[in-house]
Amino acid sequence: MTQPATLPLVESLLDAPLPASGIAWLDAARQESRDAFASTGLPDTRVEAWKYTALRGLAQRRFAHGDATASGRAVDPSLLALPGVEGARLVFVNGVFRADLSTLDALPDGLTLQPLSRVLKDDAEPLRFGWSRSATRAEAHGAADAFARINAASAADGMVLRVAARATIAAPVQLVFIGADGEGELAWHARNLIELGEGASLTLIEQHLGDGGQAQLATFVSDIHVGAGAKLHHVTLQNAASAANLIRHSHLRLQARSEATLHVVELGGALVRHDLQVELLGDGAKLHTRGVFMPHGRQHIDTQLAIRHQALNTASSSNWRGVANDRARGVFRGAIVVAPGADGSDASLSNKNLLLSAGAEIDTKPELEIYADEVQAAHGATVGQLDERSLFYLRSRGIPLAEARALLTAAFCRAMLDDLPNPDLREHLSGLLIAQLPA
Structure with missing residues (x-):
């Protein structure tokens, strides 16, 4: 150092x-x-x-x-x-x-x-x-x-x-x-x-x-x-x-x-x-996390999520999505630990990511450690690009390529806000996500 x-x-x-x-x-x-x-x-x-x-x-x-x-x-x-x-x-x-x-x-x-x-x-x-x-x-x-x-x-x-x-x-x-x-x-x-x-x-x-x-x-x-x-x-x-x-x-x-x-x-x-x-x-504590990170230009956005289950019958569900454009870099680490004695815990974590340009990068690292019995746990992560079949479908309906890409990316991100109970706030945040997308 x-x-x-x-x-x-x-x-x-x-x-x-x-x-x-x-x-x-x-x-x-x-x-x-x-x-x-x-x-x-x-x-x-x-x-x-x-x-x-x-x-x-x-x-x-x-x-x-x-x-x-x-x-x-x-x-x-x-x-x-x-x-x-x-x-x-x-x-x-x-x-x-x-x-x-x-x-x-x-x-x-x-x-x-x-x-x-x-x-x-x-x-x-x-x-x-x-x-x-x-x-x-x-x-x-x-x-x-x-x-x-x-x-x-x-x-x-x-x-x-x-x-x-x-x-x-x-x-x-x-x-x-x-x-x-x-x-x-x-x-x-x-x-x-x-x-x-x-x-x-x-x-x-x-x-x-x-x-x-x-x-x-x-x-x-x-x-x-x-x-x-x-x-x-x-x-x-x-x-x-x-x-x-x-x-x-x-x-x-x-x-x-x-x-x-x-x-x-x-x-x-x-x-x-x-x-x-x-x-x-x-006992019985519950956690739900939903997140979106959207770096562009030369931005660097790093999220380190660490969840520790320490009691009986606790539950956590985490769903995060990242979109990187230009030469931006995103980092996501999601770590779940089910400690000894935390029997009956239910933990899930998912991180899905899109790269919108050749120079963009997202590093994702899911981690899972289980030291208890009768536990349900799952975790996963993906990094990829927009689905070509979906793009083809939209373009075949007369939607220009740039608009089709924006529609698919916006839907990908907005899914993290679907369970936000305040509709006005939900629409406002969705608008900010859309504004962040490349023109």
Whole structure:
């Protein structure tokens, strides 16, 4: 591994001042995370989890820390509008909470929604265990979780969302991160804590958007706990600026009889990576993930999905599709582990991919490990091109080749959104997928 001191990115991240909280345990945790990053540096392709995502180009860049004028930076309001989504909203610009763009009035009973910066000032102690837990996870993975360490050291804002036991939040909650042009190329970091109490229900819409063309580096860590019998529907739309670099870590913990449904659409950014780790900890917990990634140009989009069944009669179904065009590269790793004692688990994973040009590449790696009895499990992956027979059929009906290709590709992607219950949001996301297709 390259020595950290020789890399401009590492130097710029280590030179950034740590946020001063005045909270002893938090300041100590930040310093420990910074020191751990300094000792390991960035992962390279010899680290198995980063085998298909090289950081050579990013490692040669320097980023200024934070945006001192983010609180007053102009943002196009149309970025925030989502059809079929009207409810509480929390907005961050270059990692800084924007009260003027957020909607936090008259929150429904049972919902607590605050920016992390405010919680750290008012009562940080309840966050202590979660902060330490994520730092411990990063420590266990060494250089592979280098960006999670940087986030633990440098994140000063983000979202803290709690839903009380047995509370049903009818309107979706919207979480928006906007990368806006600043003074030079910026690095910023955000951290989210989401907790659903026993029997609670919530729909969360998470957006990562761009309002400018500058290269930025943004890291995100989300710690999500779904209590016994609770239900979470989490929709993520990543449509960052074309030069943005986004590194995200999400960790979900599902308790007994809980259910989480995730829809993920990855469209924007230059270098995008999402490490999504899910633990089914309680008997009867269920997970459903549906995702689409569509890199084009010179984009690189990497999704690392790791699901661990740790209790009786748990179930997971994952269906992801990728489409790459031009000289873009997509990466998908889907790993399922059925741990000892997780008898009766039912797990399935599928990843199907299309290459629309000779220069495009998609690397897919399904993994399955079973250490329990009476388990149903299946996984598979394909990489190919559009079916020539289907193209011939459409062309024989008078449809031009380009339009026929677009129709088939759109249908291939939209299938991942068929079970999205909000019809207006479903149509909006489908339109974004179609707009991403080559003309």
